[in-house]
Amino acid sequence: MGYGNYSSAAHAAxxxxxxxxxxSEVFVQRHCHPLMNPRGxxxxxxxxxxxxxxxxxxxxxxxxxxSMGDIPHLLATKELPNFMKLLTACGVVDPQxxxxxxGDANSDQAALQVGQFESTxxxxxxxxxxxxxxxxxxxxxxxxxxxxxxMAAQHTDMDNWVKRKQKGYLFxxxxxxxxxxxxxxxxxxLVGEKLDEDIxxxxxxxxxxxxxxxxxxxxxxxxxxxxxxxxxELLGNHTICMESPAxxxxxxxxxVGLTEKLxxxxxxxxxxxxxxxxxxxHVGSTVRALQDYAALLKLPQANYSGAAAAPVxxxxxxxxx
Numbered sequence: 001m002g003y004g005n006y007s008s009a010a011h012a013a014x015x016x017x018x019x020x021x022x023x024s025e026v027f028v029q030r031h032c033h034p035l036m037n038p039r040g041x042x043x044x045x046x047x048x049x050x051x052x053x054x055x056x057x058x059x060x061x062x063x064x065x066x067s068m069g070d071i072p073h074l075l076a077t078k079e080l081p082n083f084m085k086l087l088t089a090c091g092v093v094d095p096q097x098x099x100x101x102x103g104d105a106n107s108d109q110a111a112l113q114v115g116q117f118e119s120t121x122x123x124x125x126x127x128x129x130x131x132x133x134x135x136x137x138x139x140x141x142x143x144x145x146x147x148x149x150x151m152a153a154q155h156t157d158m159d160n161w162v163k164r165k166q167k168g169y170l171f172x173x174x175x176x177x178x179x180x181x182x183x184x185x186x187x188x189x190l191v192g193e194k195l196d197e198d199i200x201x202x203x204x205x206x207x208x209x210x211x212x213x214x215x216x217x218x219x220x221x222x223x224x225x226x227x228x229x230x231x232x233e234l235l236g237n238h239t240i241c242m243e244s245p246a247x248x249x250x251x252x253x254x255x256v257g258l259t260e261k262l263x264x265x266x267x268x269x270x271x272x273x274x275x276x277x278x279x280x281x282h283v284g285s286t287v288r289a290l291q292d293y294a295a296l297l298k299l300p301q302a303n304y305s306g307a308a309a310a311p312v313x314x315x316x317x318x319x320x321x
Contacts, residue, residue: 004120005051008088011081011121023073029132032110036101036130038151039192044098046117046158046168052094057117057158057168058256059212061100061148063175065108065137070245071173071219072101076129081121082276083249089272090257097124098156100148101131102174104138105186112147112190114155141226143176145216146201147190150182153208155191161211169259170212171252175223177230205234213259214238217252219245237296243285250278250286258290258297266294266302 018026046057062072075083087095096117105111115127137143152170160166182204184195208214215238216231218224224241231239242251250273257263263272266287273283287302294301 004118004123006084006119007121008081008085011084011125014121014125015077015079015081019077021077023069023133026073026076027129027131027133029130032113032132033130036113036115036127036132038112038114038155038190041114041151041155041191043155043157044114044116046096046098046156046160048094048159048163052096052119054094054160055096055119055158056092056094056160056166056256057098057156057212058095058252059098059100059148059152059156059168059170060252061102061145061152061170061172062131063103063143063145063173064101064131064133064135065103065143065176066135067137067175067223068173068219069133069135071248072128072131072133074246074248076125079246079249080124080128082278083253084121086250086253086272086276087256089276090253090260091262092256092260094119095256099124099127099131100151101133102144102148102172103134103136104140104142105144105147105183105190106140107138108134108136110134111144111186112151114151117156117158137176141177142179143174144186145172145174145176145178146182146204147186148172149201149204149208149214150187150199151191152212153204153210156211158211168212169252169256170208170214171217171255172215173217173219173248175219175227177227178234202234213255215240215252215255217242217248219248237292240289240293242289247282247285247289250282251289254286254290255293258294258299265299266290267300270302
């Protein structure tokens with residue numbers, strides 16, 4: 001998938017048209033949409049085309065249990081066009097987005113929903129808003145993030161990896177622990193595949209990391225206590241503790257830009273965010289959330305303190321000409 005051209009204006013109009021609507025008004029599904037049902041799913045494809053010769057697969061796997069509905073709602077009513085705008089500003093020319101929705105396979109009726117890779121605003125929006133925000137969760141402190149890891153590892157095929165050995169990006173949003181293993185019973189029930197045994201979550205992370213840069217985005221500092229340590233065991237500094245759910249798109253786009261070496265450091269990132277219309281508070285919280293990841297990339301620490309950021313370097317100015 002992934003054909004068609006992206007229009008920032010069309011995307012902004014879509015989100016603006018429902019900016020004041022509630023989550024239940026935007027996400028009207030009351031069960032898993034048939035086209036997002038993973039049962040029998042073979043593969044989701046991110047392909048190059050004449051209009052998108054350098055496709056890059058980006059997956060948002062969104063926790064849609066009761067405590068996490070704010071991020072899907074923010075994406076659908078405001079932030080997703082900002083994500084695409086920032087990717088463009090960073091120099092990512094052909095992104096293709098896919099959405100998954102995650103619940104709890106031990107208690108929810110729709111524990112896993114899987115969209116398609118898309119390039120147009122209308123189709124990205126379609127798959128996002130087709131997601132069923134079940135609002136469940138098992139109450140055990142764990143959710144079925146392992147299923148999203150498994151599907152990305154086993155059921156996606158991206159030209160950026162096959163043709164160019166360029167990894168895609170998998171962003172999981174959540175505030176709970178992962179289950180210790182992918183249950184063979186869950187995979188049989190939800191996907192219709194037979195596994196010989198359960199797969200430890202460490203093995204699934206290793207498998208998906210062969211083709212994706214994998215990140216776990218914790219929505220705010222208050223919720224980091226209950227899950228950060230375990231996710232750091234699995235992903236290290238690919239575990240990102242944000243200050244607000246509203247930072248999700250800015251943080252994710254910045255991660256792509258930094259990882260692809262399209263943004264040289266966090267001060268340059270601050271300049272891009274400021275020029276893209278983000279206020280000082282939003283710029284500061286995004287930069288702070290990425291300090292540990294920047295250290296992992298061996299980038300200099302930011303000097304940005306919340307004052308208005310200035311463009312950094314001639315290369316940066318060209319992005320906005």
